[in-house]
Amino acid sequence: EAGVTQSPRYAVLQEGQAVSFWCDPISGHDTLYWYQQPRDQGPQLLVYFRDEAVIDNSQLPSDRFSAVRPKGTNSTLKIQSAKQGDTATYLCASSLGRGDEQYFGPGTRLTVL
Amino acid sequence: GEQVEQRPPHLSVREGDSAFITCTYTDPNSYYFFWYKQEPGASLQLLMKVFSSTEINEGQGFTVLLNKKDKRLSLNLTAAHPGDSAAYFCAAHDSGYNKLTFGKGTVLLVSP
Numbered sequence: 001e002a003g004v005t006q007s008p009r010y011a012v013l014q015e016g017q018a019v020s021f022w023c024d025p026i027s028g029h030d031t032l033y034w035y036q037q038p039r040d041q042g043p044q045l046l047v048y049f050r051d052e053a054v055i056d057n058s059q060l061p062s063d064r065f066s067a068v069r070p071k072g073t074n075s076t077l078k079i080q081s082a083k084q085g086d087t088a089t090y091l092c093a094s095s096l097g098r099g100d101e102q103y104f105g106p107g108t109r110l111t112v113l
Numbered sequence: 114g115e116q117v118e119q120r121p122p123h124l125s126v127r128e129g130d131s132a133f134i135t136c137t138y139t140d141p142n143s144y145y146f147f148w149y150k151q152e153p154g155a156s157l158q159l160l161m162k163v164f165s166s167t168e169i170n171e172g173q174g175f176t177v178l179l180n181k182k183d184k185r186l187s188l189n190l191t192a193a194h195p196g197d198s199a200a201y202f203c204a205a206h207d208s209g210y211n212k213l214t215f216g217k218g219t220v221l222l223v224s225p
Contacts, residue, residue, distance in 0.1 A: 031211070042119075042202050042215030043157070056212065091156065101147065102213060104157040 004105035006092050012111045013082045021077045021108045025094030033102060034067055034077050035091040043091055049075065082112045115140040115207050119216025126223055132190040134219045136203035139184065145206035146179055146186050147213065152199045193223045
């Protein structure tokens with residue numbers, strides 16, 4: 001069974017540029033999560049979906065970040081105008097139901113110059 | 114919300130020694146707990162999920178102890194080897210919001 005896949009693996013931007021990250025969860029997993037992992041820190045939840053619905057986006061910087069999961073499968077996280085403070089690895093994870101193990105993708109390492 | 118403190122931030126041991134990592138959490142309603150391993154440049158690999166209180170769970174080469182009374186979770190890598198060198202993260206699952214709160218991680222280095 002394929003794991004969580006993400007693309008791109010790396011991105012380098014100038015401040016003010018936009019970028020999108022794509023995630024394909026494990027087949028059949030109804031819950032999808034986006035995390036931000038700054039260097040040398042643990043992952044911090046940005047937003048999560050159950051099917052196509054946003055369940056919690058309270059940690060998403062809403063003025064510049066957006067996330068969608070229109071058909072309840074793949075998801076896209078977009079940063080509209082990147083800042084140097086956004087430099088981090090962006091991880092996607094999926095799970096089946098509440099309380100279940102979350103399986104992580106390889107991440108996208110973003111550098112904003 | 115839940116807060117998870119993980120110690121130590123860095124740990125260096127020799128091959129064959131034990132490596133002990135501890136996490137404390139604040140929310141008594143947290144029910145599930147996880148340990149993840151992250152090798153350099155790689156994603157997080159699930160080591161173990163625990164939810165029973167005060168129980169030792171044994172994995173391959175490691176032991177996990179959860180003490181809900183003290184709100185403490187620990188990971189003990191017994192007889193560590195260089196392949197165990199990685200960052201280790203604990204996480205607590207918030208039962209109300211279906212969210213994981215991670216500790217800041219422990220970078221373990223096992224030298225031959």
